[in-house]
Amino acid sequence: MPLNKIAVSGKGGVGKTTLSAMLAHIYARRGRSVIAIDADPAGGLAEALGFPPDLVAQVTPIAEMDDLIYERTGAKPGTSGGFFTINPRVDDIPDRFSVSYQGIRFLRLGDIEVGGSGCICPESALLKALVTHLILYRDELLILDMEAGVEHLGRATARAVDAFLVVLEPGRRSLDTARRVRQLAADIGITNVYAVGNKVRGESDRAFLQEHSPVPILDYLSANTELTEADMRGEGIFDAAPETVEEVERIIVALEAL
Numbered sequence: 001m002p003l004n005k006i007a008v009s010g011k012g013g014v015g016k017t018t019l020s021a022m023l024a025h026i027y028a029r030r031g032r033s034v035i036a037i038d039a040d041p042a043g044g045l046a047e048a049l050g051f052p053p054d055l056v057a058q059v060t061p062i063a064e065m066d067d068l069i070y071e072r073t074g075a076k077p078g079t080s081g082g083f084f085t086i087n088p089r090v091d092d093i094p095d096r097f098s099v100s101y102q103g104i105r106f107l108r109l110g111d112i113e114v115g116g117s118g119c120i121c122p123e124s125a126l127l128k129a130l131v132t133h134l135i136l137y138r139d140e141l142l143i144l145d146m147e148a149g150v151e152h153l154g155r156a157t158a159r160a161v162d163a164f165l166v167v168l169e170p171g172r173r174s175l176d177t178a179r180r181v182r183q184l185a186a187d188i189g190i191t192n193v194y195a196v197g198n199k200v201r202g203e204s205d206r207a208f209l210q211e212h213s214p215v216p217i218l219d220y221l222s223a224n225t226e227l228t229e230a231d232m233r234g235e236g237i238f239d240a241a242p243e244t245v246e247e248v249e250r251i252i253v254a255l256e257a258l
């Protein structure tokens with residue numbers, strides 16, 4: 001079955017942005033219209049996609065658009081406990097605040113200051129409404145590059161997420177994160193959670209992940225210095241790492257066969 005909405009999660013540094021950028025380019029080159037959402041405060045997706053720096057410079061993260069947040073929710077960002085609308089208008093935001101390059105539309109959500117018990121504030125309401133709109137009402141193939149959680153997703157969107165991918169690397173911490181992320185996903189009703197084993201150096205890494213992964217593993221991506229070198233140059237990874245492109249194509253085959 002062709003996929004339409006894909007979310008990518010996992011521990012920091014594990015390869016979420018790498019996988020997201022690869023998926024976006026592969027689908028764009030197949031002629032799909034793709035929207036790639038950088039939902040990780042750490043950022044970096046535009047660079048991994050190879051967007052030119054002057055284009056990236058035009059993108060303001062939505063969470064930093066104080067006037068827009070105020071206009072749409074009726075409350076100033078950073079305030080909580082007051083009244084603000086929880087279903088603000090968002091349908092014009094994707095086209096107005098994104099940039100496009102090589103068939104990929106790019107949008108950056110940005111960082112929200114989260115207090116101890118989570119943030120119930122106007123900016124998080126706007127981002128959640130935006131992600132809900134993108135998932136439920138836009139046709140594009142959507143790739144959501146997230147942090148290690150389910151931020152911005154909720155019960156309303158859970159069933160529309162075709163694949164929730166958790167990236168793993170050979171190491172305990174990424175497995176612990178995967179276990180936690182799987183639980184958070186289950187809590188909001190996302191069950192189609194699959195893992196991608198990344199940075200695999202050989203058979204023993206595969207065996208380790210296979211044995212310990214809390215989530216069924218679709219396939220593996222080999223450790224590839226072309227990826228790290230492209231990252232060091234600050235360049236896009238699609239043209240730099242053809243072997244990884246092939247491996248991600250295999251992951252797409254596995255996903256579509258599910």
Ligand SMILES: Nc1ncnc2c1ncn2[C@@H]1O[C@H](COP(=O)(O)OP(=O)(O)O)[C@@H](O)[C@H]1O
Nearest residue numbers: 012013014015016017018199223224227228231
């Ligand atoms: N398969 C791989 N082989 C080698 N380096 C990788 C691989 N996947 C990711 N990396 C490198 O690891 C670092 C973190 O990757 P990134 O995709 O930014 O992780 P995340 O988005 O999960 O924080 C980057 O320098 C990236 O180039």
Ligand SMILES: [Mg+2]
Nearest residue numbers: 016017040044
């Ligand atoms: Mg990232």
